[in-house]
Amino acid sequence: MPVRAAGEPPFNIVRCAYVTLGVTDLARSRDFYVDALGLTETEATGEAVYLRGLEERSHHSIVLVQRASPEAHALGFKVASEGDLDALEAFFAARGLPASWTERHAQGRTLAVRDPFGVPLEFYARMDGAERLLQRYGLYRGAQIMRLDHLNLFAAELQQTHEFYAELGFRTTEYTETEGPDPRLWAVWMHRKGNVHDVALTNGRGPRLHHVGVWTASVMSILHACDVLATTGHVDKLERGPGRHGISNAFFLYLRDPDGHRVELFASDYLTVDPDLEPLRWTLDDPQRQTLWGHAAPASWFEEGTPFAGTAVREPALRARPVVAR
Amino acid sequence: MPVRAAGEPPFNIVRCAYVTLGVTDLARSRDFYVDALGLTETEATGEAVYLRGLEERSHHSIVLVQRASPEAHALGFKVASEGDLDALEAFFAARGLPASWTERHAQGRTLAVRDPFGVPLEFYARMDGAERLLQRYGLYRGAQIMRLDHLNLFAAELQQTHEFYAELGFRTTEYTETEGPDPRLWAVWMHRKGNVHDVALTNGRGPRLHHVGVWTASVMSILHACDVLATTGHVDKLERGPGRHGISNAFFLYLRDPDGHRVELFASDYLTVDPDLEPLRWTLDDPQRQTLWGHAAPASWFEEGTPFAGTAVREPALRARPVVAR
């Protein structure tokens, strides 16, 4: 059962803001994200590449770091003020989750913590600015990605993870339950910024990063990305779609980057700012929740994901088999 | 000069939510909004027609009422909770603006008040629900309007009006100033819901309603609306566009309904949820602020608007001539 937050928490998480991905060949990954997908490189150091979308006015939303094996690092969230960081520190401390203050390039002070399930989170209030490229149309390339949209996680303890993020103030917009007399929550979409989600949770071996969702202004940009990727040596990166999700109504394309990290190009969901917006319920035996048009998703999409650095992956408590196609 | 709110006010206005328009021939207006533009009629009484967009899950966002002459009635805003209504009542009372509780069809209790400049405002927390049509694609018609987006007003006292709405918690995203050593604020875009605006103010004879902005999911919907309107007896309704605004980056089309009320079809602005987002400044001598592509707007667009019922229209304090084309 989805839960609702009992009022707003004493801090204001504004939105999901960045993800740090460990990649095994920084140059190869840069080629994929910048040259093929069209993200903008704000800055590159020998150790990291900082990327952003065309409308983003802050320094980074995807950070690639050189690592020996593919792994996900911090999920970053922007908060409204410095005071919110202190309130979050207290929140985590009260739950026995010790947070630490860390330095992140181009950010103000940053609170690093793991959620109760081992997912590494980072919170910050200030980030260095970057030029807005929204009206630099001559620079538009590839998927014409505008901004980071959401982070999707496999959760082994789905119900509890959902409840924890509800405590953080994330509001549920849509959810999937198992069928039958005792429905169990299977997946859930939760937001802070007023669209369908900042964070989504899917039942499965976890915690793992299922995908990073980036937003494009038009479905045409996503189709163009298919054409570009398919004819520039990246046809093997297209894992699923393009298609329309029943859930969220999003037009989607799932890609796998050179290390297998999954990226979703995402367009056309809807506004969710009303606090009394009723979450939409889907059931696991309705294949149109996954693809409105009835297509099956490949098995890889349900099974594969990126482990978080330093976090063990657990089998999910809930076993059920989603209906994946008509 | 644009101002910033000194912290959040003690109430939470979620978004602009509806507008009530007095029309002289209800059947004729219904034909325009429903049959030509494709808005959905939730309910019609002999006196009023209640309209909504495809993704809207509440009863109405545009209300047409039969009147002897064209006029604008209340601008409606949704607040987060019932308590916010009481806090707003106190806010207005403290400023010598007596609010009253009124009944509105399909809404919970509604606070009615005029802002210091005479604009009739209504606030509510609850509205009756309505079926979400977002995935009833067989019903899509005309402009495929998704939702109300914003309300744009002529203000005779631009700076003061801006400051008042900043007190209400509206945050500035973009603004236009006059040129010269002593710049004066000419127009301003302010939001609550996380995109470019819920309310915009333009210097001019006011207060008057400049236009109602409705949001479409795609620029293609706006082009299709041009084709449909132009070939179904409504070519005279196209006032300006389609085009791209420099300000807001929106793709726009301005229509005049059968009574001359202006409606903007609007797509493709950007996310503004970051509280530290720096407002973008434009100057009055930059024609690309108005139309990125350099087109002139017709004089009617700068001069004509809808008076509010019962409110006198005043000449603007600030006189300047915008540069309207290259």
Place this chain on the structure above:
Amino acid sequence: MPVRAAGEPPFNIVRCAYVTLGVTDLARSRDFYVDALGLTETEATGEAVYLRGLEERSHHSIVLVQRASPEAHALGFKVASEGDLDALEAFFAARGLPASWTERHAQGRTLAVRDPFGVPLEFYARMDGAERLLQRYGLYRGAQIMRLDHLNLFAAELQQTHEFYAELGFRTTEYTETEGPDPRLWAVWMHRKGNVHDVALTNGRGPRLHHVGVWTASVMSILHACDVLATTGHVDKLERGPGRHGISNAFFLYLRDPDGHRVELFASDYLTVDPDLEPLRWTLDDPQRQTLWGHAAPASWFEEGTPFAGTAVREPALRARPVVAR
């Protein structure tokens, strides 16, 4: 090996013009083609429904006739003049293929004949007119189909069938060959009207109708058709796509009508009027020829088709297994 016509034949086939499909429930099929897909009904008799696209100014391009079982009837071709019909009669007679003059509703005199492989063909020069709806944008619905584009056939004797249609003046634009030292023609696209094809031939159990291709002005129309079909009770009609063919560069969606007849929504191929345009060669082991984006086509797409009334289906001479996905 593809062949070229030895000069123009003594008649001028202008384009493929119609197909007649036997359906088992005329009302159900009309619902699919008109209400869901958005084709226009020019005329309905008790026995037949005559359909056309939005830009077509002649009476019909798809004719549905009531039959006991699903089957394809005549493939219709428009010729430039009445004299061309006589020349075609002579052409077929010279090859031992007796043609007959038949009556078709809303057409001038019509030559009916079977090609050497048993495919029923009809040729005509004049058809009754119908209102052009291209600029009646208020009538646009569903897939917004503009016109018939092509007819695709399974051929059991691929090479010979190709050579016969080359004799009729059809010019090859693209073709697929088997791999290896002795390549064999596997599929071929041939045109008269100046785009990629009027007729395509695919190796397989034949002759059968593989699909009827209809043209839309925009890929967005095809995506909208997916959404409409998926939410109006027709999700089971989507067989394959949307996607991009390598061959022809078309953006495609394959549907199965209520009797299993396959319809392709098709957009964005290219101009082929130059008589010296070199045909493009693809090989059977290149999966991007089928789907540029790398998706597999379902087995049904390779195996299922509509038999022609009164024509036995033969096993193909050529056995090979196409590579259908990466």
Place this chain on the structure above:
Amino acid sequence: MPVRAAGEPPFNIVRCAYVTLGVTDLARSRDFYVDALGLTETEATGEAVYLRGLEERSHHSIVLVQRASPEAHALGFKVASEGDLDALEAFFAARGLPASWTERHAQGRTLAVRDPFGVPLEFYARMDGAERLLQRYGLYRGAQIMRLDHLNLFAAELQQTHEFYAELGFRTTEYTETEGPDPRLWAVWMHRKGNVHDVALTNGRGPRLHHVGVWTASVMSILHACDVLATTGHVDKLERGPGRHGISNAFFLYLRDPDGHRVELFASDYLTVDPDLEPLRWTLDDPQRQTLWGHAAPASWFEEGTPFAGTAVREPALRARPVVAR
């Protein structure tokens, strides 16, 4: 009155194929056509730049040559065979129009001649090939221009010019007449390749080149071109549109290149291969013929054009004032 060709002439003009434009600063013009508009440079010599669209498989469709002042040079037409060139030579000779054989870079033998009104024409059967870029999506830029579509001319002797091109085999698809009891032909659209036009004629000071039309696969490409041009220093190049023509149903954008040569980006007309297709008639007092959406065209669009090198410009015989807006 529009006329029809009395049967096919003894030669086969396949399509309009290229235009040669004299520009005053070759580097500046290359920047506009290649860097901003996204045309492909096949080859550049010190004296000329050879351009083509993404789907074009021949060497050039727009040729820029360095000249002291802006002027138009030859309009090029592809014919089906070498024999057609000889037949054309005889055709012109019979009308007292001496043609000459000339050399053109990357073309086979080329027949150069002036039409009776002084327009320089060139005919050729063979041109060097060039790589097809249609599926090199990574190279798509700017307006994503696919191919040359048509050439539009001001004609001082409209009726006679029309009759001459009808003799050459061009077929009329649409035309505008003056109003009144004695209608006079005002403008005419004529084709060879099966869409609305290869050549259009407009009454006016002539002969002059009104514009070069290039074809894009999508209206979205045209909107993107507006955004790119407007933000890369070329906002002054946008003369008219984007919009929809009533005539031809085309979605259009008119640009002026750095020398004032007019270029039309053009999408979404229709198929015209049927030889018995009835031309569509428009009248000069119907503003929707010009812009379906009712917009006025600027005076420059009606008055300005490019003179042909070496040809005097004459005042038009027919004086009338088109209705340019509602």
